Amino acid sequence: MEATFLGHSAVRLSDGQTTILIDPFLTGNPQATLKPEEVDADYIVLTHGHGDHVGDTVAIALRTKAICVATYELALWLQSQGCEVHPMGIGGASDFPFGSVRYTIAHHSSGAGELGDRYVGNPAGVIIDLGAKLIHHAGDTALTYDMKLIAERFEIDLAFLPIGSNFTMDIDDAVTATGFIQPKRVVPVHYNTWPPIAADPEEFAEKVRARTKAEPVVLAPMESIKI
Numbered sequence: 001m002e003a004t005f006l007g008h009s010a011v012r013l014s015d016g017q018t019t020i021l022i023d024p025f026l027t028g029n030p031q032a033t034l035k036p037e038e039v040d041a042d043y044i045v046l047t048h049g050h051g052d053h054v055g056d057t058v059a060i061a062l063r064t065k066a067i068c069v070a071t072y073e074l075a076l077w078l079q080s081q082g083c084e085v086h087p088m089g090i091g092g093a094s095d096f097p098f099g100s101v102r103y104t105i106a107h108h109s110s111g112a113g114e115l116g117d118r119y120v121g122n123p124a125g126v127i128i129d130l131g132a133k134l135i136h137h138a139g140d141t142a143l144t145y146d147m148k149l150i151a152e153r154f155e156i157d158l159a160f161l162p163i164g165s166n167f168t169m170d171i172d173d174a175v176t177a178t179g180f181i182q183p184k185r186v187v188p189v190h191y192n193t194w195p196p197i198a199a200d201p202e203e204f205a206e207k208v209r210a211r212t213k214a215e216p217v218v219l220a221p222m223e224s225i226k227i
């Protein structure tokens with residue numbers, strides 16, 4: 001299983017057979033070098049409706065015929081844009097030909113549409129089973145005690161956690177979240193895209209090493225990790 005950081009909060013997962021994009025925000029993403037018309041996808045998994053997460057989903061899905069997996073109201077909105085969708089709900093899981101997707105709790109907000117103010121259900125995190133590895137992407141979220149439930153039920157191989165503060169957890173909250181979730185490896189995301197979410201990923205990495213058993217992995221945009 002190979003995971004590639006596409007910048008901001010966007011991630012590409014591939015086990016050599018199935019390619020999954022999580023929150024493919026490329027157009028207008030100052031960290032992204034990949035163009036939406038260059039990207040392949042079998043599935044697009046979304047954490048919530050905000051523009052810096054839905055991003056190029058509609059254009060990519062219409063071109064590649066990728067199935068969009070999203071929470072219910074966001075899935076309905078994507079369907080209204082012509083996408084093929086698989087709606088889900090927080091706490092729910094579903095098997096797919098590649099493995100499975102499960103939605104987890106996130107404390108944040110969610111909106112879509114031209115102004116971004118159209119309510120599209122709850123924001124969420126996801127746990128994806130691909131290539132016999134468990135990948136957790138927390139989406140945008142505050143630190144929540146519910147994260148401990150993930151460690152009670154699952155052994156996460158690779159976690160993506162936001163560290164940029166302002167809209168989400170800051171570095172110290174994300175380090176605490178790493179301790180709650182207990183992933184084998186943790187990648188910081190959702191930082192340095194714009195000034196309000198400036199954060200030093202090396203500070204996060206140092207604190208993860210000092211305070212948790214996880215291995216921090218700082219990825220530059222388009223850098224990959226194989227697990």
Ligand code: NI
Pocket residue numbers: 048050053108109140167
């Ligand atoms: Ni958001």
Ligand code: MN
Pocket residue numbers: 009050052053140167190
């Ligand atoms: Mn965001």
